[in-house]
Amino acid sequence: EAQVTQNPRYLITVTGKKLTVTCSQNMNHEYMSWYRQDPGLGLRQIYYSMNVEVTDKGDVPEGYKVSRKEKRNFPLILESPSPNQTSLYFCASSPRGAATEAFFGQGTRLTVV
Amino acid sequence: GQSLEQPSEVTAVEGAIVQINCTYQTSGFYGLSWYQQHDGGAPTFLSYNGLDGLEETGRFSSFLSRSDSYGYLLLQELQMKDSASYFCAVRSQGGKLIFGQGTELSVKP
Numbered sequence: 229e230a231q232v233t234q235n236p237r238y239l240i241t242v243t244g245k246k247l248t249v250t251c252s253q254n255m256n257h258e259y260m261s262w263y264r265q266d267p268g269l270g271l272r273q274i275y276y277s278m279n280v281e282v283t284d285k286g287d288v289p290e291g292y293k294v295s296r297k298e299k300r301n302f303p304l305i306l307e308s309p310s311p312n313q314t315s316l317y318f319c320a321s322s323p324r325g326a327a328t329e330a331f332f333g334q335g336t337r338l339t340v341v
Numbered sequence: 342g343q344s345l346e347q348p349s350e351v352t353a354v355e356g357a358i359v360q361i362n363c364t365y366q367t368s369g370f371y372g373l374s375w376y377q378q379h380d381g382g383a384p385t386f387l388s389y390n391g392l393d394g395l396e397e398t399g400r401f402s403s404f405l406s407r408s409d410s411y412g413y414l415l416l417q418e419l420q421m422k423d424s425a426s427y428f429c430a431v432r433s434q435g436g437k438l439i440f441g442q443g444t445e446l447s448v449k450p
Contacts, residue, residue, distance in 0.1 A: 330376075
């Protein structure tokens with residue numbers, strides 16, 4: 229089954245404790261990206277990647293890191309989480325091309341206390 | 342800067358027709374898409390417009406006018422299950438997919 233898999237689905241952590249949210253897709257897509265969703269602010273892009281070893285900042289990259297060592301994986305790293313990073317996070321992938329559909333993971337609800 | 346504007350919420354009754362507008366300002370434009378998201382779930386793709394005009398997919402249609410930087414999603418024969426958030430999104434340069442803030446549609450009986 230074609231899918232984007234994020235883990236974990238829910239996470240509560242403390243300020244400053246490094247964490248990684250994993251994202252994996254099995255559709256051989258070139259494009260992958262991370263978004264955060266907050267009430268009234270829609271989906272804001274954190275980072276995106278056009279292919280292996282190519283990553284670019286989105287609109288809200290501060291406090292986040294990503295890597296794209298393999299085509300299928302695009303982990304999101306929070307080196308020192310803070311309470312303002314409490315949010316719902318989505319990973320998405322799509323094939324190359326303008327008309328392509330983005331496939332989203334099920335989301336990770338992160339709470340930083 | 343880059344921005345997409347859409348109404349924050351719309352209410353309609355079952356069986357009616359509703360239109361959700363989207364205006365955009367982006368650096369580079371490679372098409373307008375629409376996504377549906379039910380409460381807290383993953384957004385799912387509805388439609389794409391790369392050229393001006395109307396695209397129809399069942400009860401849903403989407404329109405684009407590139408000269409006006411404007412598009413809309415038209416939902417016909419509304420059903421209760423259509424209650425959700427709807428996002429317009431623009432594919433801009435470098436493959437970025439930028440989303441609007443979303444329109445929450447409430448369908449009343």
